[in-house]
Amino acid sequence: MRNGVLAIDRKGDLVLINDEAYRIFGLPADLDYLGQGYASVFRQHPDIVRVLGGAFELAALPNRAELRLKPTDKVIGYTLSLIRDDHDQPIGAALFFKDLTHVEQLEERERLRDRLAAVGEMAAAVAHEIKNPLAGIEVMAGLLRRQVPDKKDSLALINDIMNEAKMANSIVQEILDFVRPVRLQLDRASIGEALHSAVSMADGKMQRGDIFVDVRVPQYLPTIQGDRHQLSQVFVNLLINAYEAMHGRGAVTLSAKLVEVGEDGALLPDGHAPVPTVIVEVTDTGPGVSADVADKIFNPFFTTKPQGSGLGLAIVRKIVDAHEGRIDVRSTPDRGTCFRVTLPVEHTDAWMR
Ligand SMILES: Nc1ncnc2c1ncn2[C@@H]1O[C@H](COP(=O)(O)OP(=O)(O)OP(=O)(O)O)[C@@H](O)[C@H]1O
Numbered sequence: 001m002r003n004g005v006l007a008i009d010r011k012g013d014l015v016l017i018n019d020e021a022y023r024i025f026g027l028p029a030d031l032d033y034l035g036q037g038y039a040s041v042f043r044q045h046p047d048i049v050r051v052l053g054g055a056f057e058l059a060a061l062p063n064r065a066e067l068r069l070k071p072t073d074k075v076i077g078y079t080l081s082l083i084r085d086d087h088d089q090p091i092g093a094a095l096f097f098k099d100l101t102h103v104e105q106l107e108e109r110e111r112l113r114d115r116l117a118a119v120g121e122m123a124a125a126v127a128h129e130i131k132n133p134l135a136g137i138e139v140m141a142g143l144l145r146r147q148v149p150d151k152k153d154s155l156a157l158i159n160d161i162m163n164e165a166k167m168a169n170s171i172v173q174e175i176l177d178f179v180r181p182v183r184l185q186l187d188r189a190s191i192g193e194a195l196h197s198a199v200s201m202a203d204g205k206m207q208r209g210d211i212f213v214d215v216r217v218p219q220y221l222p223t224i225q226g227d228r229h230q231l232s233q234v235f236v237n238l239l240i241n242a243y244e245a246m247h248g249r250g251a252v253t254l255s256a257k258l259v260e261v262g263e264d265g266a267l268l269p270d271g272h273a274p275v276p277t278v279i280v281e282v283t284d285t286g287p288g289v290s291a292d293v294a295d296k297i298f299n300p301f302f303t304t305k306p307q308g309s310g311l312g313l314a315i316v317r318k319i320v321d322a323h324e325g326r327i328d329v330r331s332t333p334d335r336g337t338c339f340r341v342t343l344p345v346e347h348t349d350a351w352m353r
Pocket residue numbers: 237241242245284286287288289297298302303304305307308309310311312313314337
């Protein structure tokens with residue numbers, strides 16, 4: 001049974017609790033709580049104590065209400081009902097509930113997608129308009145350069161103009177890449193290869209100085225159904241962010257492992273068997289991401305860098321989404337940041353067949 005259920009008697013002692021309730025509330029499976037007062041059983045969950053406390057007092061009991069359990073951040077939907085005896089006297093109360101965390105995650109993704117679609121359309125139009133005048137600037141600066149072959153100062157200025165125009169052009173290109181829908185060339189992709197090639201690609205893009213990079217991939221990691229180039233792109237962007245955050249000193253670890261998602265329950269839709277999944281973690285020893293910034297970093301154009309476009313992580317999320325994966329970030333200020341990418345070994349349409 002995928003729903004949680006528990007019941008208390010009039011004294012407030014627990015008379016029924018199922019396995020799903022143990023899981024959702026994070027109660028140790030080997031403990032027996034029957035006969036104990038609900039206030040002590042759920043002391044970690046004051047909201048639940050409050051809900052159960054209202055059972056015999058409230059005129060209208062909550063029906064299909066939702067609440068977030070603070071210790072685990074799980075969202076549950078619940079209904080509280082009275083249990084009555086033959087004379088219609090309440091003798092207890094039952095709480096039925098369901099873990100909605102997965103549903104919430106899906107809704108959140110949906111909202112993000114809508115927002116990206118609106119931003120994307122505008123960005124594409126602007127980028128397109130800017131591309132032509134930029135090309136014009138570059139061409140004209142080139143012509144001007146030929147007219148002043150022996151004026152050193154002027155040549156230096158013209159070169160600066162051309163370089164700036166090139167940089168603006170590459171930002172525009174990045175925006176266009178970002179707004180274009182991701183089309184995956186699905187194949188068997190080796191995560192180990194994607195990580196190693198990401199390290200060399202990142203080295204081609206910037207100097208990492210004394211940063212130590214460690215790639216740890218177990219020998220028998222299965223290949224996943226994915227687009228190897230776009231997966232490398234994901235890890236390149238994460239690596240470059242890590243390098244930029246560490247300013248030439250520190251360490252980055254890229255690690256991969258195979259798990260059966262469902263162990264923590266949160267990712268698993270109701271009634272589905274556990275899905276073999278690869279988890280890749282990119283961990284750095286940089287300054288970390290502060291809490292107020294953490295929920296914005298995946299937004300397009302959010303950047304804290306003077307030269308950043310703020311599209312790196314937005315592109316990463318888009319590619320991970322296209323692989324039906326997930327990405328999240330954990331960070332401890334001054335200790336470092338860990339980006340965790342969760343990728344199913346097979347696409348849904350493949351494993352549902
Ligand atoms: N490993 C990290 N450590 C600390 N902060 C990070 C890390 N990765 C990302 N960030 C923060 O998230 C922001 C957004 O990252 P994102 O890659 O989307 O854009 P950017 O790096 O600023 O610009 P771009 O990637 O387009 O050059 C960064 O500006 C930075 O503040």
